[in-house]
Amino acid sequence: MTKRYLTLLLTILIMSPLVAQKKSLKKARKKHDRGEYQVAIAMYERALEKGVNQAESNFQIAEAYRLSNRVQLALPYYKGAIDNGISNENAKLYYAFALKANSQYEEAEKELEQLVANAEDEQVLEKARLELDNLRNLKSIKEKNSYYRVRNLKAINSAEAEYSPIYNNGELYFTSSRGNDKIYKATGTSFTDIYKVPTKGAIVDTTAIEGLSNLVNSPKINDGCVTFSRDGRTMIFAKGNSGRKRGTFDVNLYITRYRRGAWSEPQMLSISDPNAWDSSPAFSRDGRTLYFASNRKGGKGGTDIYSAKLDGRGRWGNVRNMGNVINTTGNEMFPYVADDGKLYFSSDAHPGLGGLDLFVAERKSGKIGIQNLGSPINSSADDFGLFLYSQEKGFFSSNRAGGQGDDDIYTFINNDPNLKIVNYFLEGTVVYQPEDAKEELLDNSRVQLLDSQGELIEEAVTSKTGKFRFRVYEGENYVLVGEKDDYFTTRVDFTTIGKSVPKEQLTQMVTNKTFTTKIPLDQIIIEKSIVLENIFYDFGKHDIRDDAAVELDKLVNILIDNPGISIELSSHTDSVDDEEYNRKLSQRRAEAAVNYIVAAGIDKNRLVAKGYGEAQPIAPNTNPDGSDNPEGRQKNRRTEFKVLKVDKVKEQEDQQQDDLEDDEIDFDENLDDNNDN
Numbered sequence: 001m002t003k004r005y006l007t008l009l010l011t012i013l014i015m016s017p018l019v020a021q022k023k024s025l026k027k028a029r030k031k032h033d034r035g036e037y038q039v040a041i042a043m044y045e046r047a048l049e050k051g052v053n054q055a056e057s058n059f060q061i062a063e064a065y066r067l068s069n070r071v072q073l074a075l076p077y078y079k080g081a082i083d084n085g086i087s088n089e090n091a092k093l094y095y096a097f098a099l100k101a102n103s104q105y106e107e108a109e110k111e112l113e114q115l116v117a118n119a120e121d122e123q124v125l126e127k128a129r130l131e132l133d134n135l136r137n138l139k140s141i142k143e144k145n146s147y148y149r150v151r152n153l154k155a156i157n158s159a160e161a162e163y164s165p166i167y168n169n170g171e172l173y174f175t176s177s178r179g180n181d182k183i184y185k186a187t188g189t190s191f192t193d194i195y196k197v198p199t200k201g202a203i204v205d206t207t208a209i210e211g212l213s214n215l216v217n218s219p220k221i222n223d224g225c226v227t228f229s230r231d232g233r234t235m236i237f238a239k240g241n242s243g244r245k246r247g248t249f250d251v252n253l254y255i256t257r258y259r260r261g262a263w264s265e266p267q268m269l270s271i272s273d274p275n276a277w278d279s280s281p282a283f284s285r286d287g288r289t290l291y292f293a294s295n296r297k298g299g300k301g302g303t304d305i306y307s308a309k310l311d312g313r314g315r316w317g318n319v320r321n322m323g324n325v326i327n328t329t330g331n332e333m334f335p336y337v338a339d340d341g342k343l344y345f346s347s348d349a350h351p352g353l354g355g356l357d358l359f360v361a362e363r364k365s366g367k368i369g370i371q372n373l374g375s376p377i378n379s380s381a382d383d384f385g386l387f388l389y390s391q392e393k394g395f396f397s398s399n400r401a402g403g404q405g406d407d408d409i410y411t412f413i414n415n416d417p418n419l420k421i422v423n424y425f426l427e428g429t430v431v432y433q434p435e436d437a438k439e440e441l442l443d444n445s446r447v448q449l450l451d452s453q454g455e456l457i458e459e460a461v462t463s464k465t466g467k468f469r470f471r472v473y474e475g476e477n478y479v480l481v482g483e484k485d486d487y488f489t490t491r492v493d494f495t496t497i498g499k500s501v502p503k504e505q506l507t508q509m510v511t512n513k514t515f516t517t518k519i520p521l522d523q524i525i526i527e528k529s530i531v532l533e534n535i536f537y538d539f540g541k542h543d544i545r546d547d548a549a550v551e552l553d554k555l556v557n558i559l560i561d562n563p564g565i566s567i568e569l570s571s572h573t574d575s576v577d578d579e580e581y582n583r584k585l586s587q588r589r590a591e592a593a594v595n596y597i598v599a600a601g602i603d604k605n606r607l608v609a610k611g612y613g614e615a616q617p618i619a620p621n622t623n624p625d626g627s628d629n630p631e632g633r634q635k636n637r638r639t640e641f642k643v644l645k646v647d648k649v650k651e652q653e654d655q656q657q658d659d660l661e662d663d664e665i666d667f668d669e670n671l672d673d674n675n676d677n
Contacts, residue, residue: 024043024046024047024052025044025047025052025053025056025057027043028040028043028044028047028060029060031043031185032060032063032064035067035185035186036185036186037064037065037067037068037185037186037187038064038068038184038185038186038187038188039185039188040060040061040064041061041064041065041188044057044058044060044061044064045061048061048080054080054084055080055081055084055085055086056081056086058077058078058079058080058081058084058086059077059078059081059086059088059091061074061077062074062075062077062078062080062081062091062094062095062098063094065077066094066097066098068186068187069187069355069382070187071094071097071098071101071355072098072101072102072355072381074094074098075095075098075099075101075102078091078092078094078095078098079095082095089115089119089120089121089124090121090124092111092114092115092119092124093112093115093124093127093128093131095111096108096111096112096115096128096131097131097348097355099111100131100135100354100355100380101354101355101380101381102380103354103380105135105138108131108135109132109135109136112128112131112132112135113132115128116128116129116132126329127329127330130328130329130330130349131349133351134349134350134351134352137351138351138353141351141352141353141372141374141375141378142353142374142375144372144374144375146374146375146376146377147414147415147416147417148373148374148376148377148412148413148414148415149376149412149413149415150376150377150396150410150411150412151202151410151411151412152402152403152404152408152409152410153202153204153395153408153409153410153411154404155204155206156172156174156197156204156206156209156409157403157404157405157408157409158176158178158404158405159404159405159406160176160177160178160189160190160405160406161175161176161177161189161192161405161406161407162174162175162176162178162397162406162407162408162409163175163176163224163384163385163397163407163408163409164224164225164226164280164334164384164385164397165385165387165395165396165397165409166226166227166228166387166395167199167387167389167395168228168232169232170198170199170200171196171197171198171199172196172197172198172199172204172395173194173195173196173226173228174194174195174196174197174409175192175193175194175195175223175224175225175226176192176193176195177189177190177191177192177193177406178190178195179193179211180192180193180219182219182220184222189406191218191219191220191221191222191223192222192223192224193211193212193217193223193224194211194212194216194217194223194224194226194237195209195210195211195212196209196210196212197209197210201389201393202389202393202395202411212263213262213263215256215262215263215264215265215266216237216256216263216266218239221239221240222238222239222240222251223237223238223239224237224238225237225238225279225280225281225334225385226281227281227282227283227290228283229283229287230283230285230286230287232258233257233258233259234255234256234257234258234287235255235256235257235258235263236253236254236255236269236281236283236290237253237254237256237266237281238251238252238253238254238278238279238280238281239251239252239253239254239266240252240277240279250274250277251277251278251279252268252269252272252273252274252278253268253269253271253272253278253279253281253292254266254267254268254269255267255268255269269316270315270316270317271290271308271316271317271319273294273296275296276294276295276296276297277293277294277295277303278292278293278294278296279292279293279294279333280292280293280333280334280335280385282334282335282336282337284337285337285339286469287310288309288310289307289308289309289310289337290307290308290309290310290316291305291306291307291322291335291336291337291343292305292306292307292308292335293305293306293331293332293333293334293335294306298321299321299327300321300324300327300328300329301327301328301329301330301331301349302329302330302331303331303332303333304321304322304326304327304332305321305322305326305327305332305333305335305345306319306320306321306322307319307320307322308320309459311461312444312461325361325368325370326343326345326361326368326370328347328349328350329349330347330348330349330350331347331348331349331356332345332346332347332349333345333346333347333356333384334346334356334384334385334386336386336387336388338388339388339391339423339510340391340421340423340510341362341363341423341471341473342360342361342362343360343361343362344358344359344360344361344386344388345358345359345361346358346359346382346383346384346385346386347359350370350372351372352372352378353372353375353378353379353380354378354379354380354381354382354383355380355381355382356382356383356384357372357373357378357383358372358373358377358378358383358384358386358396359371359372359373360373363473364473364475365473365475365476366451366452366453366473366476377396377412379398379400379401380400381398381399381400381401382397382398382399382407383396383397383398383400384396384397384398385397390509391414391419391421391509391510392413392414392415392416392419392509393411393412393413393414394411394412394414395409395410395411395412396409396410396412397409397410398410419509420503420506420508420509420510420511421509421510421511422474422500422501422506422511422512422513423471423510423511423512423513424471424472424473424474424496424513424514424515425469425470425471425472425512425513425514425515426449426469426470426471426472426478426494426514426515426516426517427467427468427469427514427515427516427517428447428467428468428469428480428516428517428518428519429441429462429465429466429467429468429518429519430442430445430447430462430466430468430482430484430518430519430521431466431518431519431520431521432487432520432521432522432523433520434523441465441466442462442466442484442487442521443462443463443464443465443466444461444462444484445461445462445466445468445482445483445484445487445519445521446459446460446461446462446482446483446484447459447460447461447462447468447480447481447482447483447519448480448481448483449470449472449478449479449480450478450479450480450481451476451477451478451479452476452477452478452479454479457470457478458470458471472494472496472515473496474496474499474500475496475497475500476495476496476497477493477494477495477497478493478494478495478496479491479492479493479494480492480493480494480517480519481561482519482521483521483561484521486523486524487521487522487523487524488521488522488523488524488558488561488562489521489558489561489562490519490520490521490522490561491557491561492517492518492519494515494517496515499515501513524562524565524643524646525643526642526643526644526645526646527642527643527644528642528643529570529640529641529642530640530641530642531638531639531640532551532552532554532555532638532639532640532641533551534547534548534550534551535548535551535552535593535638535639536548542585542588542589542591542592543592544592544593544596548593549596552593552596552597552600553600555569555597555641556597556600556601556602559597559602559606560601560602564646564647564648565606565643565645565646565647566605566606566607566608566643566644566645566646566647567606567607567608567641567642567643567644568607568608568609568610568641568642568644569590569593569594569597569607569608569609569610569639569640569641570586570590570609570610570611570612570639570640570641570642571586571587571589571590571593571610571611571612571638571639572586572612572613572614572616572617572636572637572638572639572640573585573586573613573614573636573637574614574617574621574632574633574634574636574637575614575617575621575622575633575636576621576633579613579614579615580613582613582614583611583612583613583614583615584611584613585611585613586611586612586613587609587610587611588611589611589639590609590610590611590639591609591611593609593639594607594608594609608644614636617632617636618635618636618638619631619632619633619635619636620632621633621636
């Protein structure tokens with residue numbers, strides 16, 4: 001009995017520490033999964049001190065540093081996980097990322113080469129290949145001629161984090177963890193708040209730094225990353241990361257308005273996804289487009305840049321991914337659209353020097369180019385949150401070595417001698433011209449700007465005076481599509497080719513040139529005949545000639561653009577030859593035209609072919625004295641169409657399908673804003 005008791009006691013003594021260690025690791029994993037990374041790091045550190053599960057503990061510490069944007073600190077822990085035999089290939093992938101973040105480029109390249117040669121996980125392999133390509137582009141980035149000069153804005157920076165600067169009405173707004181004694185468990189640092197300080201350029205009045213009101217800043221929630229409408233009276237900012245929700249996907253976008261000397265109670269934007277991380281908002285110059293970063297479902301990778309539009313009722317919607325020209329399998333965030341239409345953003349997956357690098361996307365001749373801003377704007381650390389105070393001066397954020405503390409705000413000057421730019425805009429009106437009546441301006445009309453390939457670039461809704469405005473670019477062909485309920489959707493061509501302002505004529509840093517145009521819409525009137533001009537047939541024949549095909553193609557476009565209409569296509573003759581012959585000939589011609597349209601992809605159920613022969617003249621075939629009237633007979637030899645019915649349900653279904661297809665949209669469909677500069 002005594003022997004059995006001693007054996008049991010010995011077993012308990014041996015097993016108790018193991019049980020305790022398992023419980024400790026389970027608790028650490030729970031904290032990690034909840035996004036309380038700093039708490040998890042401390043718990044895993046204790047496990048390392050006790051020699052518990054060295055590979056897993058090192059890996060989880062490294063991941064906690066990476067996921068809380070401190071990948072530089074993750075380096076020794078990824079190495080520790082690898083040295084202790086961890087099988088997770090992500091450890092080797094992110095070890096290379098950590099090497100790069102610590103400026104150990106050659107070592108990072110070697111690690112990635114080995115991973116590309118041996119990786120079995122397809123996702124790891126894809127990321128490793130991308131990052132290896134990026135590293136091999138470093139030489140060109142480093143050798144890039146730079147006109148930037150940067151300086152730490154020491155007057156405003158502290159030992160805490162300061163980032164995301166933005167200028168508004170004589171004040172510099174920024175995000176900082178200073179002055180908040182509540183600790184955020186993800187990083188072990190204070191929660192962030194939004195601050196402001198009076199400034200003239202980079203000269204700040206440090207005696208007047210103050211946090212925003214408690215309506216905006218919350219003591220146990222991270223507040224920050226703000227953007228303002230052009231008049232400075234509407235602010236959108238990110239709020240979240242309270243630690244009360246599972247994971248870190250609790251950052252949302254909020255809107256507040258400046259009224260009677262104070263900011264109103266912030267309200268969460270309807271476009272914000274409660275189950276995703278939505279942050280770093282940025283207004284377009286006209287305030288009708290909002291750019292932001294999100295890791296919502298359906299993206300390209302980690303965090304992607306999205307855009308949203310403000311409708312005529314002041315509601316945000318039409319959220320679209322910026323597409324794979326901008327977004328990658330990595331993280332893209334901190335968008336900013338400058339006065340010249342260029343999109344600045346940060347990414348850790350485009351070819352760069354470190355963690356987050358700053359990039360600029362620019363449209364030229366219908367294509368989008370991405371450029372790394374190079375050193376000294378970028379470093380091996382995180383560089384992000386750029387804002388242009390003027391064409392050649394601005395601010396950005398960085399956690400590079402040599403700063404005041406955590407993230408710091410930097411100023412820069414761009415001394416590039418070729419900074420002078422021309423902004424091109426296209427202003428127009430949508431109109432209706434009734435017969436024998438004054439031209440009418442059509443408000444609430446939808447206008448789309450398409451490129452030469454028919455891809456959507458931008459869209460707008462006309463004002464009360466029927467006006468719209470788009471940013472356009474030099475050397476490009478466009479198509480404008482105007483549409484309104486009960487009117488035919490109409491296309492109008494426009495080009496900027498040959499209309500550029502020569503650079504040698506530029507006298508100012510920024511020059512704006514505005515073109516004008518008009519989109520005429522016709523009312524859809526049931527049973528009203530509309531003549532198709534220039535539809536000609538060889539004498540006595542019904543074959544579609546090349547010149548007639550050009551005109552019929554226009555009708556095809558009308559039917560495509562107006563999916564709800566069904567039409568009768570009719571052919572008419574003059575009175576030469578007998579009546580029966582003319583009727584049969586016109587019927588064959590009408591059927592030939594319908595067959596051509598069906599062959600172009602139009603549903604045959606939307607078309608009726610009708611030959612009227614000489615039965616419906618619109619002009620006399622002969623003069624009053626009985627002589628021949630060539631002009632009258634020519635008018636009578638015509639092709640017409642008239643709308644038989646309009647299927648509104650069909651139009652709505654097609655519009656919904658178009659919206660679905662536009663959800664995944666390329667950068668050039670979002671970059672162009674109605675700049676009011």
